[in-house]
Amino acid sequence: MLKDIIKKEIIETITSAKFVFTFLLCAVLILLSVYTGLSNYSSDRKEYSAAVALNKKNLESQPSYTALASLGTKINRSPQVLSAIASGVNEAVGRVASVNIAYDPNLIDSKYEANPVFSVFGALDLTYIVKIVLSLFAILFTYDAIVGEKEKGTLKLTLSNKVPRDRLILGKVIGGFISLLIPLVIPLILSLLLILVYPSTSFAGEDWIRLLLMFFMFFLYLSVFFTLGLLVSARTSKSSTSFLILLFIWVTFVTIIPKVAVVGAARLNPIPSVHEITAKKDAFLQQIQGSVQKKVLDWVKENSPKPGEDQKAFQEKFKKWLEDFQQESTSQIDANNAALERDYQLKKNAQVRLAINFSRISPASALMFSTMSLSRTGLDEHERFLAAVRAYKPIFTKWANAKMMRNINFQTGETGSKVVLDDMPQMTFDSETIGKSFARTLPDFGLMLFLIIVFFAGAYVSFLKYDVR
């Protein structure tokens, strides 16, 4: 009997106009989003390679180490291949950071900066399609699953037979879910084929596992809305009421909760503004710069060669002292900036965590956070990259200072010879391991499973008591 009910559910759904419409729309949207994602990744990859080469060329063309130190090197963020599926915050945050001896590095030049209209509409990636479009389809498939049968009178006719209610609801769940998966799975399989054949995409073994985990997350997310649809359908006596309630819940989950969470976290846990931090950094910088002249004059006064003493030895001593002094000053500035930044980051992270935890009540937020973590396009990855850039700054500064001092000629005022980059330290950044990414997504998996169980249990119990009249 269960088999008959499942079969009926599947045939009834796949022969309906809404299924054909859903299937075609899903296929077009999913394939289009994956194709667009892959093509964006491919062009990002090209841009990245060009930017790295250009940076190297720029550095090599600098007339001196002084010029190089002040210009600094540009660190480009390597594009993530899985951004083709979940672009995350990739397009909102900067792609390049300038590391020089003066300023604290920050990532700039985001895609949204280049074209602000993108920030209004966001990226049309697969995660977005699943979050918005497919979740609506899940509702469309289930809002009348039970109440619709009541309205048609088929529920009465069905239950006038020897059909246990628990078996009927189970059959409807299994059959309905299979029907929902068909328009999702087929385009997803085609997407995988597209990824395989698309030129210049480099999916490593780990990326495939990440991708499959993301697909699994999509299924869980849609299951949440599917079971929610069943629950509401089993608690209402009109399909129009069921649809309106579900639409309200959908809007709350998908748009209201995430936005309210961010605003609420900012109110509950305020942080100093970026301008405040910058002002503090500038004040310290001015303080250091103000004392430089005095310290140099003091040193020169104390160590000036007496008449007849070796001027050249003095100059060498001064150069060594100046190098150390410069290094010390830079270190002080770096340490101050780092302390301010650490404090700011701690407060900001606390606010972000609060917003994330608030918004996680919504499965839409859970989907976004988990897929961003899995695709390495989330806030955490961005913060880790920025931290790596900042950690690289003192290394670069030390190297640049040393090179500058060694090549400066105090007598002639010449700042040195042509730069050689062979021994320039390079920034290293290791992406998060799959284990860590997965661990980060566990709360989201847990939330989805919890909601599915609660909604399904609610639908099951409600249907056992459902007034079929």
Place this chain on the structure above:
Amino acid sequence: MLEAINLTKTYEDGLLALDHLTLKVEPGEIFCMFGANGAGKTTAINLFLNFIPPSEGTALIEGIDVVKEPLRSKDYLAFVSENVMLYANFTAFQNLDYFTKLAGKRGLTKVDYAKALKSVGLQDEAFEMRTKNFSKGMRQKLGLAIAVIKDAPNILLDEPTSGLDPKSGQEFLNLLIKMRNEGKSVFMSTHDIFRAKLIADRVGFMRKGKMVMMKTRKDLEGEDLTELYIQYMEEQPAAAGA
């Protein structure tokens, strides 16, 4: 056989929908229940189907208490509702096949289904048609075919002839007569006094949940059923005990 013993239903809001109904529909009998909307006819059917629990009393199908053994009792019962909608994207065959399987009948072929559909007067060309293209009469016939193929000894019909054209209505009645002749107990709630008069072995009049009058075919001979209907449907406290 269908039997109600002091069957009573009071809803949560205090409405007394059925008031101590006691009746028996014997095998080979057609019982027609009249009553205005809200008189308790559908409540009685819902109680037999165990869709709602009784507040008092018992509903028995072939002697089986529908509350104590709901699933077993449904083996002996077929139901035709007022407006059989069925699955619109399914053909008549597909609908019949599905509900036949739910009724626990296995191994039936298309030939058996075609026979059942023909027996209710459905045209051959309608067998493979999607039921969304069916008229109300065709849907009612298909609903009856589902009951026919289940071959249960008791049939419950909830205003099955409402909205049927005269020809379809007559065909429908012929089928009920055929079922009666096969020894089935037929319980039909209806407003259709003209058709009911043609086939009913007994009629009952319901008012405010109470059976206010019951007459046999013999009692009705020479009576104007329309007048009786109007008389018993009106507020007549004196007639309540009749």
